[in-house]
Amino acid sequence: MLHTLFPVVFSRLFRGLTAVSLAGLASAFQCPDQGPLQNHTDPNFTPCPCFVAGEEFGVVLNIPSQHLPAEILRVRVFAASAVGGQPNVLGNAIHIYGSGLPNPGSPISSLLGPVISDGVQNEFNLEILGGAVPISSNPFTVTFEFATDNVNDFFVPTAVYDLDGCTPGANVIFAIPGGWTDACSLGVPGDWAISVLYRAQNCSSNQTYCLTSANSAGAGAQIFFVGSSGVAANDLVLTCTALPVGQLGLFFYGPNQIQLPFGDGFRCVGGQIKRLGPPNSVDVFGNTARFLDYTQSPMNSGAGLVVPGAVFNFQFWYRDPGFGSFNFNLSNALNVTFTP
Template sequence: MSVRAFRYLFAALALGVPAAAQGVHTFTINAGQSNFVWTGDTSTGPLEGDPSNTFHLEGYQNVSLGFGSSGLSDAGFISGDAAVVPDIHAKIPNPISWLPDLADIDITNMHLSFSSVTDFPVNGSGNYTASVVVTVLSGTMIVDPLVGSTIVEDMAGTVSNPNDASGTLVISGTNANLHVPVDNTTTFDDSGSGMSGWIRLQGDIVAQASCSGGVTTYCYSFPNTSGGTADLMTSGSTSVSANDLTLMAGPMPNQWGIFYYGPGMVNGGGGAVFGEGVRCVGGSPHRLPPRLASFSILSYTLDLANPPSVAGTITPGSSWNFQAWFRDPPGGSSGFNLSNAATIDFCF
């Protein structure tokens, strides 16, 4: 039996396992729930676990998440590192029970990486189908046949053909949950050895990612003609999928103003005098549409699905700095003032 035939056999361990483009998030594989059973048969004889035909995956998978107006819309499996635990031990028993096995096969230190051929849509219920390619990052196969020499094969670099995998990817609060049920049968036919057969994998990949959003104010503001200093506040959540965050600033005069945001801070968050106030937000600014303050409060509800520019797209896991600018003609020669600022960390 050739090493090529055995390589076909155990490359199938990668072929059937689905993987895990937008903001990239690391999903931790739940080792206790990502359990697999393999079965197989060959023209030489049936494959049996020695002593077990079970394994689980542990490690991580990187997944990109894309969001539209109604929440999670698409995703992509990128790289990762999933270890096959424990090592795989198999045998082809001798049909004559009292004779040694026809072959013993051991695969040690197998690590897999998964990627989707393209990004794939995720529907409102979290269901998706992805075309997945699996790459063996590491793994050593040792074949000890009854007749012939022991063969040692480095499996690193083995790449599967694309294989469709259907599962769920659901956002729940600050958690993202990935579930892929796997039931895959791969056939092989090695002309070099004349060996043919099949191997079937059944199991589940379960993985989770989490993020924690939040709002942290910084910098300061000078008094305006309302009699106070404008403070930046928020209502709603920092969840991109909920898309319900409202910015507020006040007190201020009932004049026109805007909220704007950027990636940096001025002077490390200390700010710099600008007009009658302090400019706190640094980097290229993204300006939101103007609003007229009412009852001394300026407010604006963000629409994260329609950013003011592509560069200003807000994704889960990103952090942005926000500030309000407003007209205040009686307040000084510049005729405008600003609120303090806030760093907002966005979540799923």
């Protein structure tokens, strides 16, 4: 019995995509979120009621070079009072700077009026609140600026640091007076509890390879993925667009990258091939998708086993009767490195 894994939500997501450019498709299928990126490692924290209005505390961070350029999506600030259960505190701003110590310079982006709650990790979604912040080089600095004094006030949420030591050059304070300073040099004994989640901007172009070939729907089928490559998350969805409406096809994968003529296109995946059956049907918009499940065959054992560190290549084969010489074709291919 034929089966398709293409629910209404994906049908809506892909509606009209066959008419847009490849650049537009790349933006629709964004790279997976990465992080959190942070300096603190100890889950235990101590509050620091030691700031006056206008002062900032923050962290200097570095995005892995293979993910640059990137964009900051969310900032997380853990805050706590000494006694717990206290009212929320309004801050002046969360700032992102394009450099690190000794002077991060002027903010490249600021989120005004952040509210922090006591004893929790406060998350600020920049995509919703003002737009993701592009980062093209390392390092960069993320800070929280206070709107009110909290020196020796044990009843307001404030900055916290962890208990396993302060990393020099990775923690900052903007002091009044005094300006920018390494927090470790001022005696702060741990790393500030600020983290970010980010997304690489160019993963789609880095991960797709090989050639697609013209089909009856247009310039050729394109393969992407939605979700992440994390094995624990188990949420990767293979997607293919610009396909002949109503036709059947099959996702398959293997360990090697090749480029050999096959049908009216090219087979780009070699080695021991694993098919992801049953076949997929192409919807009325020329799209199809398959949710992967690493707990099921063929991805849970043998040559197709998906574990952290595994690298596989994926491609979509499909029927295209009445077009070309062979009546079947293939998409380009997608390389995926699986992470924990």
